[in-house]
Amino acid sequence: MNLLQRLRGEPSSAQAAKSRLQFVLVHDRADLPPGKLEALKNDLIEVLSRHIEIDPRAVQISLTHERNQQRLIANIPLASARARRRPLN
Amino acid sequence: MPAKVVTITSGKGGVGKTTATANIGVALASAGARVVCLDADIGLRNLDVVMGLENRIVYDLVDVVEGRCKLRQALIKDKRLPELHLIPAAQTRDKTAVSPKDMVRLAEEMRPEFDWILIDSPAGIERGFRNAVAPADIVLIVTNPEVSAVRDADRIIGLVEAEEKGPAKLILNRVKPEMVRRGDMLATADVLEVLAIELIGVVPEDDTVLVASNHGSPAALDGKSRAGRAFRDIARRLNGETVPFEDVEGGDGLFGRLARMVRQGGQV
Numbered sequence: 075m076n077l078l079q080r081l082r083g084e085p086s087s088a089q090a091a092k093s094r095l096q097f098v099l100v101h102d103r104a105d106l107p108p109g110k111l112e113a114l115k116n117d118l119i120e121v122l123s124r125h126i127e128i129d130p131r132a133v134q135i136s137l138t139h140e141r142n143q144q145r146l147i148a149n150i151p152l153a154s155a156r157a158r159r160r161p162l163n
Numbered sequence: 164m165p166a167k168v169v170t171i172t173s174g175k176g177g178v179g180k181t182t183a184t185a186n187i188g189v190a191l192a193s194a195g196a197r198v199v200c201l202d203a204d205i206g207l208r209n210l211d212v213v214m215g216l217e218n219r220i221v222y223d224l225v226d227v228v229e230g231r232c233k234l235r236q237a238l239i240k241d242k243r244l245p246e247l248h249l250i251p252a253a254q255t256r257d258k259t260a261v262s263p264k265d266m267v268r269l270a271e272e273m274r275p276e277f278d279w280i281l282i283d284s285p286a287g288i289e290r291g292f293r294n295a296v297a298p299a300d301i302v303l304i305v306t307n308p309e310v311s312a313v314r315d316a317d318r319i320i321g322l323v324e325a326e327e328k329g330p331a332k333l334i335l336n337r338v339k340p341e342m343v344r345r346g347d348m349l350a351t352a353d354v355l356e357v358l359a360i361e362l363i364g365v366v367p368e369d370d371t372v373l374v375a376s377n378h379g380s381p382a383a384l385d386g387k388s389r390a391g392r393a394f395r396d397i398a399r400r401l402n403g404e405t406v407p408f409e410d411v412e413g414g415d416g417l418f419g420r421l422a423r424m425v426r427q428g429g430q431v
Binding site: 086088089091094095096098103142 | 314317345
């Protein structure tokens with residue numbers, strides 16, 4: 075990378091390599107490719123929607139790896155809770 | 164003391180397993196140890212040419228395993244270093260000609276005669292890899308600072324653990340200090356952070372390695388080769404010596420300092 079790219083604060087190709095590696099290894103280690111994770115997310119939304127009201131577009135699901143621990147993290151905002159809060163503002 | 168068995172493996176091909184095996188073998192033997200390098204890459208033998216012993220092959224690993232010759236007959240003695248030996252791989256067979264059990268038996272037969280048995284593993288995670296790892300006391304994983312090679316190293320680390328041969332140690336090979344400084348190559352610290360593995364050596368990219376392999380005379384024989392020196396350091400660490408890691412990526416030029424200043428928002 076050249077000086078100009080650096081001065082603009084663009085990530086270096088080494089940084090790109092590192093973050094791509096981290097992403098791919100988290101999925102490799104869990105034996106859960108990104109596409110499968112997406113399918114899991116859709117199933118999860120379907121099941122949850124049968125019981126509670128959620129905003130499907132706001133659901134986030136990700137894999138992390140910390141201290142030899144694989145973790146599946148789901149962030150599921152409840153639609154009804156948001157709706158209730160709105161009139162207060 | 165019976166020999167320690169060290170297997171050099173990688174997952175990905177072309178990262179420098181054979182070069183590492185030959186050079187660590189040369190370095191250990193130069194220090195007076197009795198060493199045998201065993202080429203476990205059946206069907207694609209190469210350790211013989213890297214060591215410059217290809218003209219002297221009569222028998223090979225598969226001949227020994229199948230009882231066509233005695234172990235002693237397949238051992239090629241290196242004329243430069245009297246304590247260095249090679250058992251070549253068969254060229255016309257495949258990995259299934261040998262089993263992990265055969266490898267364990269062969270290693271047991273050699274243990275009393277040597278201080279070190281170095282096994283050059285084939286690439287991949289199949290039979291050849293399992294053959295190479297079966298008799299190992301220590302596993303060294305070779306990788307390059309490149310996404311694909313590091314990813315494969317991670318897979319191999321897991322497999323070595325599954326075979327209860329871990330924890331493996333890492334050789335980071337073909338590091339280009341200039342590119343690391345420029346931010347265009349993964350630094351050693353990045354690779355170690357991602358893989359969570361102990362480091363045993365960092366080998367700089369070095370033209371003398373190719374020149375050495377052209378001649379069949381490993382770089383570790385050349386006192387001036389930087390890569391050769393890195394391999395000698397690895398041999399000393401295998402021997403239990405504490406050898407500080409040379410700062411291969413350091414030696415900041417103006418550019419590196421400037422770039423870091425910019426990244427840190429003006430603070431030096």
